Amino acid sequence: MTAAGIYIHIPFCRSKCGYCHFLSFPFDGGDEADAGAGERYADALLREMRLFAAARRGEPLLVDSIYLGGGTPSLVPARWIADLLDGCRRLFVLAGDCETTLEANPGTVSSDKAAAYRQAGVNRVSLGAQSFSDAELRAVGRIHDVAAVAEAMDALGRRGGGAGFEDVSLDLMLGLPGQTAGSWRETLARATDLPVRHLSVYMLDLDDDSPLRAPQAGGAPTLPDDDLVADLYAETVGDLAARGFAQYEISNFAKGGRSSRHNLKYWRREPVYGFGLGSHSFDGRRRYANVCDFGEYFRRVEAGRSPVAWSDEVTGRRAAEELFFLGLRLAEGVRLRGIPEAAESLLEERRAALEDFCDAGLLDWTGERLRLTRRGMLLSNEVLQLFV
Ligand code: SF4
Known part of the structure; x- marks a missing residue:
């Protein structure tokens, strides 16, 4: 039996970043309406997983990777994460070494939450650091500053009473407004000084009409030119290799062979089943995706119907x-x-x-x-x- 991956989408963020292409909506857990909708969503996710398992008519699904992505999964109550992982354990056959990743953003990870994630069975955290320059973070509307990255790493890591995660990955972005060769090198140096085993380096990818592309008035930071970004990417590959991070994919680097088992499944065309609003799945022959509208998602799942919006056979x-x-x-x-x-x-x-x-x-x-x-x-x- 080929082991599959499970992706669970948490489409909530504190606010929308200036470059975001992901399906995510502003969410304030302290607001009664948001909290109510959030609880309903967490319940619907579990219902959808139960519907999926029931449709397999007793055929077990072996799972060796789970990825809680978003959005910002670290924004929602840690209890949801525990309930969702409990649901996975009840409904699927989890491999003993199942890689279980939670996407987290600095500014939303407390020590209590980090400990609760570990208790719930999360064994890998992917932290959206993006940059070690406050000005660059502000320019794209990130909710955190550089100090919050260090705080999140302390809460997650093995030093000084952290939750003890050994597998932490950082996301970094090349091509941010105001970024220079110097600030990028500083970001890379500070990232690799941290106890992380995996780095993802993404190029900022903007829509043609993104406000971040518009000529900036009043001395606001502008985008670095494409040649500089390309040169820095090439330099980064060499620098990271020298620091022990081997490139295993265009944007991904790992130390000690700790590549992301879950993400490798996408590039190797192995089955990954997605749950939640707008999530995508591949079962080895068919690609399909869920509806992207909350109302429709709730209506279907709560009535015991599939939330799949479209399905396409990918063969030959x-x-x-x-x-x-x-x-x-x-x-x-x-x-x-x-x-x-x-x-x-x-x-x-x-x-x-x-x-x-x-x-x-x-x-x-x-x-x-x-x-x-x-x-x-x-x-x-x-x-x-x-x-x-
Ligand atoms: S944190 Fe990620 S998913 Fe959320 S708005 Fe920013 S880029 Fe989008």
Whole structure:
């Protein structure tokens, strides 16, 4: 039995960040209406998981990764997290070493909450630090400052009475307004000085009409230029390698082999079942997604109906495209031996373009594997679009 991943979406944040593309809504746990809606949502999540398990008609689901993502899962009461993980234990067969990650944001993690997460069975925390410059954090509307990152790390970590998490990952962002080579190097140095085993480095990705793109008046910080961001990304890959963080995916780096088991499932096309508003699932053949409207989500789940909004079979040619499009994001690339016939045909069709990329030093194509080179990771969009 292939082990699956479970994703649970908590679509609440204290406020909306200036660049956010995620399905999340402002939430104030102290407000009676918000608290009531939140409790209803937590209850609906458990109902949805029960509906899913019942639809399997007794066929057990082995799970070796759970990811509580958002939104800001660390914003909601820790009791919800415990109840949701209890639900997973009751409804699924959890592997003994199940990786159980909670996404957290500085400014929302107290010592009490961190201890409660551990007690509930969370064994990995992904902390959205983003930057070690207060000005950069303010510029994109993050709720926290640099001091809050240190406080969250103290609450989570192993030093001085922290909850004792060994696996903490930090998210960092390149390309923030006002960011300079100096401030980025400072961010990277401070992040890697912390007891973390995993780093995700994302490039700021803005919609064309984002207010952060508009010319800034009154000396407000502007976006660094694309060439600088590309140079800093290339430098970062080398710096992180020198500090013991191996790049295993375009944006992800791990020390001591502590890559994210859950996220690897997405790139390796392994089954991941999503629960909650707007969550996406892949069962090995079909991709499907839940409705994105709270009212509709509650109506369906509370009436015992599926919240799935659409479903799409991904087989043959489309599965082959995904194999390359997703697999090439990984440093290990795509193993070519034993790939399906549709993938072999696609490779043949693209052979000339792929060989050009090899000649340009972006791809490495040995008999066994196709993978991006370090330079190819930097220019990945050019290669990956061959498979879209
Ligand atoms: S914390 Fe994350 S999910 Fe929430 S608004 Fe900011 S970017 Fe979006």
